[in-house]
Amino acid sequence: MIDLSELATGNLALKKRSSLADDTADLLRGMILLEKYPPGMVLSEREVSASLGISRTPLREAIRLLEREGLVEYSASRRPRVANPSLDEIADYLKVQGALEALGGELACANASDKEFEQIARLNEEMIELYGEENPLDSFQRDMAVHSAIVAAGHNAPLIRTHATYNARLWRARFMSSQRRVSRESTMQEHRDIVSALIARDARRTSTALRNHLTTAVSNIALAMEEKESES
Helix, strand or coil: CCCCHHHHHCCCCCCCCCCHHHHHHHHHHHHHHCCCCCCCCECCHHHHHHHHCCCHHHHHHHHHHHHHHCCEEECCCCCEEECCCCHHHHHHHHHHHHHHHHHHHHHHHHHCCHHHHHHHHHHHHHHHHHCCCCCHHHHHHHHHHHHHHHHHCCCCHHHHHHHHHHHHHCHHHHHHHHCCHHHHHHHHHHHHHHHHHHHCCCHHHHHHHHHHHHHHHHHHHHHHHHHHHHHC
């Protein structure tokens, strides 16, 4: 998982990895998820590079990475800004993601080892047990790790790559969904149902549970958007 936990406490230090552009993309991604860079905000290269203490070259590369993920878009004047997709756009992507995860669950039921199921069950329990005890980004990343592990357990490389692409594009939307505490208990129960069906190797029940879970996410995102609108 990407280590973005420092963002929740305001620490903006970059963690050195394979490239400065990748590190910068990680940091910007977290800033967008936490809405320190809110939807529609123009990302001034001069201001952002100065605040991070880096040159504009790695920043531009990082912004291009986030553009491919759908977190950043360019205006007609080619100025980068934080993407602000409509609910309809998000719902369309989530329908596809639901189909991908449903297929991933079916394949996992057929192809996964018992050890992989044990790992998925452990990740799921950790996510449920630690919710509310860690910062929102860590909690969200545990949630996404469960979904990615299920798809990975299907051992279908094209599906794994496609799922990762859609997941990146839906990060902000799914983060919004994960933060709705009023629906959290039902969401946790959906996770339990998914893992229970998976361990039983019940492909149909697993597929249905994953599709329903993504449908719930659409409803949560719609409510989260309405709440933000009413607050503003």
